[in-house]
Amino acid sequence: MRAVIQTKYGLPDVLQLMDIEKPVPGNIEVLVKIHASSLNQGNLVLLKGKPFAARFAFGLSKPKYAVPGGDFAGRIEAIGKDVTQFKTGDEVFGDLSSSGWGAFSEYAAVPEHALALKPANLSYEEAAALPMAGVTALQALRDKGNIKLGQKVLIYGASGGVGTFFIQLAKHYGAEVTAVCSQKHKHSIEQHGADYIIDYQGADFSLAPRHYDVIIGVNGFQPLSIYKQALKSGGVFVHVGGSGAQLSRVLLFGPLISKMSSKRFSSFLHRPKQEDLVLLKEIAEEGGIKPVIVRNFMLEDIQEAFHYFNKGHIGGKVIIQISALDENDLHERTP
Structure with a gap:
């Protein structure tokens, strides 16, 4: 072979x-x-x-x-x-x-x-x-983000192979989704159900009046203070990907921020699980992800x-x- x-x-x-x-x-x-x-x-x-x-x-x-x-x-x-x-x-x-x-x-x-x-x-x-991208999005939203119906979710790096699953699964769980991506992917992201789209080269999402229950860092290099400012009280930031410097900041300072404020910062690494593959199969067959x-x-x-x-x-x-x-x-x- x-x-x-x-x-x-x-x-x-x-x-x-x-x-x-x-x-x-x-x-x-x-x-x-x-x-x-x-x-x-x-x-x-x-x-x-x-x-x-x-x-x-x-x-x-x-x-x-x-x-x-x-x-x-x-x-x-x-x-x-x-x-x-x-x-x-x-x-x-x-x-x-x-x-x-x-x-x-x-x-x-x-x-x-x-x-x-x-x-x-x-x-x-x-x-x-x-499998890998879908399970990553599922576990980060469900297990780290503890996503719930009606929450506001921001996905930084929403247009990639993993980011598109984050959008679809967040919508599946009934969240309002804001996607941060490049302008060239705006039409595609709209088709996947994002409620709001922010050009990552344009407006600063942390200055917007909207604040978020969950922020997913799929990509990017923002300082943690930007994400902290955009989170609601009790909100959570989950680092999935991005620059090495951003990961280092989450590992070093995330526990301290989480301890000293009402906002949590954590990193995430996907773990293959058969039951999550089965769940993704069911969601796909219901039309929840494509x-x-x-x-x-x-x-x-x-x-x-x-x-x-x-x-x-x-x-x-x-x-x-x-x-x-x-x-x-x-x-x-x-x-």
């Missing part, structure tokens, strides 16, 4: 497409024929080995996982003898970022806890866009895909198409 191999840290040219042996699923694993994957910030960290602290998880001198790739969607071709949740032929999606990675390949042996049945109304490409895809690349164009993704400000998800639909997939889609 074809797979992307990474033997050292660096730029996208360290990624090589090679033929390797098809994996054999263990007792509690399923063999998935992968049709699509997607790119996330975590893929860049694994590619570059930066920040250096990430190497303590991924390998100090070289990547410990030869095949990168976290998000995937595909069809189960075989199951281990102790698998109870799935059967051969099931269409599934999932996240391998805590299971040894390996999604940039035509097949992967996946622990059954790392996947869920694919949303019936999404294509493989759309489903592959959902992945925003901006570009599709073939597996053999993986280097070009990373160069494109690394530019930033792209307005949605980048998909890696891995395997073409076979007769079984086409049969499933015949009415």
Whole structure:
């Protein structure tokens, strides 16, 4: 089978497409024929080995996982003898970022806890866009932001692959959403349900009369005082991404601000959970979320895909198409 191999840290040219042996699923694993994957910030960290602290998880001198790739969607071709949740032929999606990675390949042996049945109304490409980014948005809003019906939520960095999920999920939970993004993405953000849009190069959101129960920092470099000023009493700021300096300020000063005021500051790191994949499937099938895809690349164009993704400000998800639909997939889609 074809797979992307990474033997050292660096730029996208360290990624090589090679033929390797098809994996054999263990007792509690399923063999998935992968049709699509997607790119996330975590893929860049694994590619570059930066920040250096990430190497303590991924390998100090070289990547410990030869095949990168976290998000995937595909069809189960075989199951281990102790698998109870799935059967051969099931269409599934999932996240391998805590299971040894390996999604940039035509097949992967996946622990059954790392996947869920694919949303019936999404294509493989759309489903592959959902796991890491969708779970990040879900967990940050629900678990860190403690989002509630009628609250006011501001999302700084709302136009990216993660930000668009934040908008849709905040609306799903009944919040009023203000999105901070570039002017060129304004129309797209309106389509996803944002109630108010602020150009990040224009007005200072902290000076607006509106104050927020939850602020999500998906991107940006603002000092914490800006966010603190824009929060309501009892409000919470959740750092998801952005500059290294902003993360350092949250880690250093967030606990102090939280202790000395009625406003809380916290950082967030997504943790793959099967139950959250199942919940995203249900929300997607209800029409509550729809992945925003901006570009599709073939597996053999993986280097070009990373160069494109690394530019930033792209307005949605980048998909890696891995395997073409076979007769079984086409049969499933015949009415």
